[in-house]
Each structure stands twice: as C-alpha cells, then as structure tokens.
Amino acid sequence: MLGSFHPSNHCPPTCLCVQDAHEFLTTVLYQIRKLSPMLQQIAASRGKRYICPVEDHLLFKMQTIRTCRSCGSQTKHTENFTHLSLDLVPRGSIEDMLDMHLMETELNYKCDCGNHKSCQHSSFLSLPRVLMLQLKRFFYTPFLTVRKLQSSIQVFKQLLLTSNQACGWYTLVSVISHLGDNADRGHYLSEGVNPDAEMDGSEDCWFTYDDSDVRLTTRDCVCQLRDESAYILFYHREL
Numbered sequence: 291m292l293g294s295f296h297p298s299n300h301c302p303p304t305c306l307c308v309q310d311a312h313e314f315l316t317t318v319l320y321q322i323r324k325l326s327p328m329l330q331q332i333a334a335s336r337g338k339r340y341i342c343p344v345e346d347h348l349l350f351k352m353q354t355i356r357t358c359r360s361c362g363s364q365t366k367h368t369e370n371f372t373h374l375s376l377d378l379v380p381r382g383s384i385e386d387m388l389d390m391h392l393m394e395t396e397l398n399y400k401c402d403c404g405n406h407k408s409c410q411h412s413s414f415l416s417l418p419r420v421l422m423l424q425l426k427r428f429f430y431t432p433f434l435t436v437r438k439l440q441s442s443i444q445v446f447k448q449l450l451l452t453s454n455q456a457c458g459w460y461t462l463v464s465v466i467s468h469l470g471d472n473a474d475r476g477h478y479l480s481e482g483v484n485p486d487a488e489m490d491g492s493e494d495c496w497f498t499y500d501d502s503d504v505r506l507t508t509r510d511c512v513c514q515l516r517d518e519s520a521y522i523l524f525y526h527r528e529l
C-alpha cells in the first residue's frame with residue numbers, strides 16, 4: 291500500500307481521504323464507534339445484543355494527575371483511549387517508550403495557591419484486550435516540513451503493562467511498517483500471526499501482507515527486520 295506517513299492537518303475525523311496508516315486506522319475506529327449506538331438499538335429491537343468491537347477489544351482508561359509543587363493539591367482527569375502514540379526512543383524498546391510516556395513531567399500551571407510549578411503523570415486505570423501503539427517516526431522541522439525518523443528500536447515479543455488495579459502480559463500479534471526514507475511517500479506492509487497456527491500452538495507462524503503478495507514469515511523475523519520501520523504495533527493480552 292502506497293502511503294504518506296504523517297497526519298494531515300486538513301482532514302476531519304470523518305474523512306477517509308487519508309494516506310497515513312495510523313490516521314486511516316483511527317478514522318475507521320472512530321466511524322465504528324460512532325455507529326455503535328444505532329447498531330445497539332437495532333440489535334435490542336430484535337432481542338439481540340450488539341457489542342462494539344472497538345470498545346470491547348481496544349478501549350482502556352487512563353488517569354492523569356496534576357500535583358502542585360507548593361501546596362500539593364491534586365487535579366485528576368480520566369480519559370478513554372483506543373491506542374497510545376509514543377515518542378520514539380532511538381535504540382530503545384517499546385517498554386522504554388511506554389515508561390517515558392508514563393513518566394512524571396514538569397508543568398507550568400498556575401495553582402489557586404499562586405504557585406506556577408506543577409508536575410503531572412499518567413497511569414492506566416484499566417487495560418485493553420488488545421493494545422495498539424503508534425510510534426512517532428516523524429518530526430516537524432523549523433520550516434514545518436515533515437521528516438521521517440529511521441532510528442532502530444528493539445521490538446520484543448512480550449510486554450508487561452501495569453494498571454492501578456492489575457498487571458498483564460501482552461504478546462506481539464501484528465506490526466504495520468512504513469518502508470522508505472521519505473515521510474511524504476513510501477510503502478506500507480502489514481505482518482501478523484496466523485490465527486489458525488496460533489490455535490495449533492505454533493504461534494510463531496506469521497504472514498507478511500504486501501499488497502497482493504502474501505508470504506510466510508515468523509515473529510522473530512519481523513522483530514529483527516522491522517526495527518527501523520515498525521510504525522503501528524498490536525499486542526494481545528495473554529489469558
């Protein structure tokens with residue numbers, strides 16, 4: 291699939307004329323969630339139940355707490371997410387990028403006590419069944435053009451997530467990669483576990499979906515080959 295690689299600034303979330311894979315995916319997820327109330331009503335009128343697949347599989351809650359450095363007063367904010375967008379840590383692992391995302395940061399915010407220095411940090415309130423992560427492999431130059439970051443990262447098979455209530459191990463099940471060194475064009479391919487092989491216990495049997503060409507691969511091979519191009523990763527929570 292041909293595709294540019296960074297979010298366009300002119301398309302509303304209802305528009306499907308996008309070329310960035312992450313933007314396209316979030317637009318589709320938004321549309322599926324938007325249809326959910328209507329489909330629930332239709333299902334209920336027929337004595338059935340409709341469960342939105344996005345909310346069932348991808349949705350999770352995060353809490354952000356802002357704390358005043360002077361008086362210690364706290365403000366809490368809870369928000370639903372279907373994925374996280376992580377800053378790229380060159381040569382780092384996905385866990386390093388998640389840790390950085392959740393790290394406490396300093397904030398210039400005026401508290402009621404008059405102090406301007408606060409800190410804030412985010413944490414998982416709940417964990418999704420499938421965790422979708424976008425790696426920000428692009429940056430804006432001072433001239434507002436977009437460049438791609440080709441830095442190598444470490445993609446591991448497993449990931450441990452911790453929420454305020456529990457922790458969960460996740461296994462890598464799919465990777466979308468952007469090939470090419472230009473942010474405005476390139477080639478996308480998708481790789482993922484063969485669900486039939488997974489049921490047989492041979493979970494390292496993966497497919498590469500490259501336009502009409504579909505070929506066999508392995509998770510180890512994907513982790514090694516896509517260290518400079520992995521863009522969107524999907525981790526499935528272990529039972």
Ligand SMILES: [Zn+2]
Nearest residue numbers: 358361401403
């Ligand atoms: Zn204060």
